[in-house]
Amino acid sequence: MNYKKTKISLLIAINTIAITSVYAHTFKLGQVGVDLSGFASTGMTVSSSTTPYAIPGHGTVDNHPNFATPSLLGLQLSADLGSGFSAVGQVVANGDSTNGHSAFNLTTPWLYLAYKVNSNLRVSAGRMQLPSYLYSQQIDVGYSYPYAFLPNEVYRIIPFYSFNGIKADYTFDLNQNWQLTLSPFYGQNDFKYDAMMRLNPTLQDKITLNAKAYNLIGSSIDLNNGSFSLHGAYMFSKVDVGATVQNKTINRKGINAQFLSLGANWNIHNLMLSTEIAYRKADPMASLLGEYITVGYSTHNWLPYISIANLHTTNSDTLNNPQNWPTEIPENQTTLSIGLNRYIAQNIVLKGEYSYIMPHNGQSGLFYGIPNGNVSMLTLSASVVF
Template sequence: MKVRDIKAFRVTVTFLLALPMTALANDDLSINGFLSVGASKSDADAVYYEGIVDEISFEPDTVVGVQLSAPVTETVSFTTQLLASGNKDTYDLAADWAYADFSVGENTSIRAGRVKLPVFMASEYLEVGAAYPWVRPPEEVYSVVPVSAFSGVSARYTGNFGNFDFSIEPYYGSHTESIPQPTGVLSTSVKEFAGASLTLGNDVFTLRAGGLQGQLTIPEVGVDGEELSLFSVGARIDWENVLIMSEYASRDIPGIIPDSEGWYAMLGYRAGKFLPHVTVAQLDTDEVTPLAQKQKSTTVGVQYQLNHAALLKVEWKNIELQEGSAGLFSTLPSDDKVSIFSASIDLTF
């Protein structure tokens, strides 16, 4: 971590840790914070997804944030998440999402503003490392749609179906962002996209599915208003000491960008304060082009609960590149088998 980045990180953390004192002066203000300090290192001679390199680096997995929520009226509230992330090459504080929530009846609400994109199981808490067992969620799935928020509107209806709770969340909006990819930074714009997600679950089992369609423009690769389609499905079983998680996502874009699909399956077992886990994952595209991303991986890790608010995680990931593809690396590594070691401390406050 560079000296300039360390100073910026310290200033940001100091500011965010001071916010709870502000909350004490306002009983209506709800505040929750989180911090992840991670380190990673690969043995490849190419840059991996989110900037992981062949020396110890803190930037890819270090993030600090705070979520604030306050009522405006009896039926309207405002929520925002302020975030400073190392994988953006700076720790400048920015609003990751911010929206007004309108309560419409007992089971229905409408959100307007910058809203989380409800595509994956971890979409609502993607930046909160303490909410999942890995140092980072499997990129073989989460890279399929490297967007976590959008500007627009969403609605949510909640209810019960037998012994299960369910929610339906349709949404509509647009998004523009510069997204780092193995081939460079892409100026990505998705307009007029619409989608929906469905979640069904109880204390043991959760099932989530969703899809979206929109108009995609990426000038760097000659994509101009192409139709983008996405489908995702995931499941989680948390029964006694056993934890099972799995997700699948597919992306369909006509034109030069190949269609892709990714999946993972994770098995974990809680033993006291320890949660050892194994994850297998694969990312595939339907053709071999300079933009093709084909890889499979196995991740072995352990999570240790330091206390009620802090977790320590250590994991090793072995990646096998497929069919001459660079996978999620910036360029083709000299070896098609790569190991990545990662560790993090995740806090909530």
């Protein structure tokens, strides 16, 4: 069985409702046809530092072997309601303890109703995945990408992945090979996120901020031809953030936040190339620019790869200005990763990944504190779709 071709088809399935639909199990609920599918990951990760390293959506990593951070289970139900209507729901439990989450509590990233207007246009309303990244639609489905964790320098830039609102997907064929999808959306989201804050000249601390994004408007665009996929996104939002810091309530309302991303994945013969860049502007909070590039080579159900990622804060002068304290501190780091995947079945992959994380100039990077120099991180995991 050619698992490599299955892998490539999953990597480019950016525009599908769910990556796991490939393995959906269909049954009847009354007169309604229902597809049930799922995905899971498990494993162990450990670093060389006592300072916790934050991977939003998964958890934290330090020098104690951690079996919660790489672990998750997700189930998805898709129901055909007839007359062009369908409903999609997804529940996920994972080991994430970042951004105010409790490990292994059930979350609902997807819960929406969709209407297929015609063969090209689908309109959805409810809770949906924010189409901000190349891998947004399968962000929890570890089988669909080579990494143990998606590159943190890019996928941490937006502190939430779902939104409540409406979205339209308009798909049309440019010719017999190329397909284009436009997906405008509008909505809002209440969320929490962890930020390393500068409280005074000598004190930095992790603060969990309560936040609300509203008037969230934007669009994504996807272009693919079966071996090449291109994803771009832009969105604008008003954001309110608040926290209690040293018994003092801090509120900042009406922050103008913008986000822009562009990513591409190219599979040619046995070679896989993937790259993505994302930018968040959110003065007076941290404005971030992140990018990564990955090269892999698939052979005999093995996929070795190497990846380099970088995160840079573009408004460090604003953040370092005492008049703005307390505010986020600059987040600058580079990560070099090498990994090896082994596809032992059509829907199961074993992964090993070593990452060397280099915070810049003695800063904290994406750690909860300042680590003692550069940090090594090792992850061994398995991912499955069913």
